[in-house]
Amino acid sequence: MMQTLLEFWKRWKTGVVQSLLQYHGREDHATVRVLLLACIGTVAMPLYYVVWQHFFPQEYESLPLRLVGIVLCAVGLFARQFSRRMLDLYLLVTLSYIFPFFFTYMFLMNHASGVWSESLLIGLIVLFHFDTGVALKAYLIGTSLAVAAAALIGDTAALTSRLVLQQLPIHWFTIAVLAAAKISRQVLAQEKLAGLGAGLATVAHELRTPLTSVDANVRGLLRMCSEGTGPLPADRVGTIDALARIQFEVRHMNHMIDLFLLSATAVRRSLRPIETVSMEAVVEAVLKRYPFVNASQQKLVALEVRRNFSFAGQSELSVVILLNLLRNALKAIQRAGKGRVRIVVDGGHVPPRLLFIDTGCGIPAQQKPLIFHRFYSYPPHNGAGIGLALCQEIMDAWSATIACVSRESAYAIFILEFPLQPSLAK
Template identity: 30%
Template sequence: MNRIQKIYSYAEPNTTLVVVMGGLGYPVYFWVWDTLYPQPYENLWLRLLCSLLVFVLAFRGVMTNRLKKLVPYYYLVSIGFCLPFFFSFMMFMNGWNDVWILSFMSSIFLHILLVYDTRVMLLQALICVMCAAIIAHFNLPDGVNFSEHMVYLPIFAFTYLFGNLFYFRNQTEHEAKFTVARSFGAGIAHEMRNPLSALLSSFEVIKSIIPSGNSSYRNTYQLNAQEIQILNDIIDDSMKAIWTGNETIDLLLTSIDQNRVSTSTFCKLNAKSIVDNAVDSFSYKNAADKRLVFFDIKEDFSYFGSDTLLKYVVYNLLKNSFRHRGAGKFNIVISSKSTENGNSILFRDTGIGIEPELIKNIFDDFYTTGKNGTFGLGLSFCKKVMRSFGGSIVCRSSVGEWTEFELYFPNYSSSAVKAIKTELIKAKSVLFIGDDKSDVATELVKLQGITQMKSSL
């Protein structure tokens, strides 16, 4: 039932076109093949029956709810009768002549476009062609001659099979992208709930402090120092909530973006506290899962980037580890190490591991290992984020024993970070008021990325 419903849902936008083309095409082509270019066999009543079958679909919008539930089944039956049955029957009755061989080939392409499901379409084609062959066999004096025309069968089979596979592949990719877009839409809605709830709470507090418009002392009420401080704190928290919400939307859209991560909010941050907060705020399924994560970062370090983006990298790595935990003893250890060129955060779990031939693909967009509910964007998102920080992410694993992800951050004073800062400055506009011959103006001009600069004496 689900297959039939899905087939009809994909075909429904084209149903009106099917009604028009089928309702008019069958009787019109009777005149073409009977009078204009006469063929050995024609059947007006069969054509009128096909026109009637497709014409019924024109009234699908005004049917009762009970009949509407039957429309997908009726659609499948009518398409089977009007395409593979009709065209194969006419081909058999016309002695496999060139006109009807080509007509049957055309019906194959229409059948592929109008019936989405491969197995249903092939089964329907097989049943309809067999029925057409049996009926034609008893209507022809010498029966249907297959022996002399077997050469066409591999061509028909090839067209049906590979034509449907190519169409199915395109349709599947389109469906996958639609599903991903819908998933990220739901993700945005879910992630925005927290900052919006925080704003709602803040405004409720403000409302409780400030007198309403109907209050008798609304014109003389004065705020004390404590209330002013509370309001200032609320405003700061609200601004932070809005900032976090905007950044959350950016990072979710970044997961779909094929090329870049927005660096507009990048600044100097300390990694240890951010990772610690991410581990603590992660949505664990239960309290026992949280006890399986061991935080072992002893030395802090600075990096240039976004705290929200790094938190979501940690979320993705934790989610990935728990998804591949296996049945044995499991834990996750988060540690760090320092080198002359930078610092690294290591995520090591004792899960099922990753096969060597798969590691090279795990950071690709839409690559999954077959787990349900995943779209293959988590690790590719981590890779984009780490590259935007000037760093990288690598994976090492031993099948059945452990998996380790290393997040590498360049030193804050490194050339990679300086390059990011320079690119960030290029996206800014500066209004300089002063003498254009001053040292400040000269330094600004040296920054090649300044997009707009106005000087005034």
């Protein structure tokens, strides 16, 4: 019997984990958190009103405050329809009201009872699982309003009572531990990326040796086949063509290894700007460096320089960004079976910008918020999912921005905007 229950538990747990992973893959991470908060709050607010009002009555309870919380949580059930700005505003307002304000106000009005002391502590733990900056704002706003409301309505002496004040060190210590845990997770993520980069570099270097051997053997065979005078037999012509294709593929693979090594190096190096980079020069360098499959593919890419500009960054990291964007654009064209790529250097725009436009397969609206997430790739299993995330990380380090405008089956436009530097513009 026990074995059967354990097997059922394992199957159920695996199913839940897989469902959550698939769900997170379809939705923006912030939207997922808002939806979870809304679902839990919509159920918990009325449920615990019944519990604390009828089963374990507390000194103070407020149905109107509960109703406001229920309404706020119910609004969050429509988070998929929110714009990014509306989502951020909703999250700040709802977090400020539910966790710091409501829980702190009930804690004070119940004179720091055991039930509300523990409830407030749990609320703070949940709050600081959200973005630390948003959580701190919500904590300060909500706690201040709760103290002000309790002072106006309740007993002001309770605010400075020993029972209330002794909770503050516990709360602040909890907040500090949660913040430290978040930093540790971020460090661990960076270590994983560094390990991924090191592994990628090792694999790339290991591939060099067999490719060099193949290239040398192909060159030898080509010399042997080309020896002699007069017209070549048809079978020898076919052999020479096949060897030439092999030689081309070897060169293509060597170029791709260069791209992998650049990405691996970027993962492990400092991203801060250290030099002034000419946008036109770096774009031209990328177009010369990129391993196009053939001349036809190369002709699909056009460069338009409206006005050159310079920016504070790093040349090698700029190459990494543009190589990733060009690679993704050409893949989109290949998947769609149509389209072209246009790269526009627009230093006359304020702020200066680079437009990377492809008329390939485009990006579905529901996938667009996710494309800059680390380890997310579209279509699924199409690469490691670190290219665009790395691009955004580099751009952030340069106080620049990267955004995407797209329509499925029509186009994708990546807009890279850089801080205005009048003295450096050309």
